Amino acid sequence: MNELRGLQCFVTLAEELNFSRAAERLHIAQPALSQQIRALEDRVGTQLIDRTRRPLRLTEAGQYLATEARQILGSLAEVTQGALEIGVGRRGWLSIGFTRSSMYSVLPPALKAFHQAYPQVELKLFEMLTDEQTDALRDMRIHIGIGRQPLAEPGYTTLPLLRERLVVLMASDHPLAKRKKVRIDELADTPLILYPKHQNAQFKRTVQALYRDAGVTPFVAHQAYEIQTAIALVAAGLGVTVVGESVARHGRADVVARHLDGPGAAQRTVLAATFRSDDASPHLRAFLECLPPPLASTL
DSSP: OHHHHHHHHHHHHHHHOOHHHHHHHHTSOHHHHHHHHHHHHHHHTSOOEETTSSSOEEOHHHHHHHHHHHHHHHHHHHHHHHHHHHHTTSEEEEEEEEOGGGGGTTHHHHHHHHHHHOTEEEEEEEEOOHHHHHHHHHTTSOSEEEEESOOOOTTEEEEEEEEEEEEEEEETTSTTTTOSEEOGGGGTTSOEEESSOOTTOHHHHHHHHHHHHTTOOOOEEEEOSSHHHHHHHHHTTSOBEEEEHHHHTTOOTTEEEEEEOGGGGGOEEEEEEEEETTOOOHHHHHHHHHSOOOOSSOO
């Protein structure tokens, strides 16, 4: 730090070429400034200021040092400012894992608010299943995961953000399309289009449990990786699919959404944010402020 202070004093003197004015700018006494310059010259091993001239002049070595010192001090200021901005969450990066359905509800407005508040923070987005988010958090590949009904695990904090009803999507010309509500057992003869097509998909298991609780073994006609693919297959009349209400609000004109009746009517699906409890990243904390307030009750 003494070396940096000596460089700051020398650059100021090089700009003013007057000990009194330089000392005033530095808010130190003139003898103290002279001492700093002498100490710097001793460390460098050569004279930097020609004190025999009025006004003062830099020696050739002093001119070189002044040029280089300005660059060093400028870089230091940039690094210091960068560290400050990272420390308060204005710069850096934030990695988010998300399920496709979160893009129909909580995630887009949160991303917009965060980007507007912290435009210098790089957002890294990774679409992944809820179960995959746990591994990604453990491996520190993501800071936060937005998924459906994640399992509670030690060392992680989970905040429920959205609790919504399940709805059945069917083609607008389906025999049950004129009904306001349908029962799962009434769909026993209608092919089911499952989403997403992954063995460990949490939402897929939720839908299967919905049919099982209604005493129905569905005929799964198709399984889709993409939610829009599942909806397109519904529009083509190839079956029905089950989604959360937020997804249904972004549907198509040739597809209708119907709420469930009977035992399945009480079924809810929860979208939640999960992150490592010991993650002190200011970017993560700033992003949490952009998400909806956590629901009062737990998963």
